[in-house]
Amino acid sequence: MPAKKTFNDDQVVEKIMHLFWKQGYYHTSMDDIVTTSGVKKQSLYNALGDKHTLYLKALSRYHQQTLTACARNMQKLERAGESALTVLGMLFSRGLKTDAQPQGDLMANAVAEFGASDADVQRAVTWFYDDYLTLIAAAILKGQASQQVTTQQSSMALAQSLLDARIGLQTRLRLGSQIDVAQQQQVWLAFLKA
Template sequence: MPAKKTFSDEQVVEKIMQLFWQQGYYHTSMDEIVAASGVKKQSLYNALGDKHTLYLKALQRYHQQTLTTCAQNMQQLEQAGESALTVLGMLFSQGLTTEDHPSGDLMANAVAEFGATDTAVQHATTWFYDDYLTLMAAAILKGQASQQITARQSSMTLAQSLLEARIGLQTRLRQGSRPDVEQRKQIWLTFLKA
């Protein structure tokens, strides 16, 4: 009779996600994953898979957590009557200035490590950025409708430019640089203002 599982998959994946986020895929050994998870190696393999599978699960968890937080924050700001520019500013800087997690963005780190060499990782990062882009474009479209945000370009074009600026900031943060995120946000909001 198989042994009863004594751990939560979600909690284990959360710990592993934090480790990959801090160290990257290639600089994280399976022994470090086992130590961080607190689960025996064979149990980890049986329940959640190998290192690559765990990495994909970590990317999926990051995607879910980040987009859920952004959507909730958007809804709260909109319900409070905040402007589309305020919502967009939140989306631009969300998670970049907190000390609660490793520097940068797990997805930006994945792109930097893998580029286009791993189809599954590329799919995960593209899916994440497409969803983030959709949130930004929706905020811009609302701002354009209320004449708060420039309509000289489409909402999608503006959102793509803003997202690329955010990814650049995430990369700089991961490199150990300390760019002034608030200043960059204000520059972009000034640029986007109608």
């Protein structure tokens, strides 16, 4: 008779996600994962898969959590009557400077570590950034409709520029650069303003 599972998959993946986020894929060993999760190695393999599979699960969890939080924050700001520029400021700087999580962004870290060398990681990152881009473009489109955001470029072109700037900041923060995120946000909002 197989042993009864004594852990919650979601809680374990959450812990492992933060470990990969902090240390990166290549600097995280299976022993680190076992220690952090509190689950025996064979039980992890049986329930959740190998290190690469765990990494993909961590990327998926990060994607779901981040995009859900962004969508909720957008709705909250819009219900409060905040401007499209306020929403865009939140999307630009959300999570860039906080002590509650590792610096940067798990997806930007994945790009830095893997580039295009792993098709599964590349798919996960592309899916995440496509969804984030869609959120930004929707906020820009609303801002253009209300004449708060410039119409000199399409909403998608502006969204791509804003996302690229965010990814660049995330990468620099991960490298330990001291960046005034609020100042960068103000520069981009001035650029977007109608």
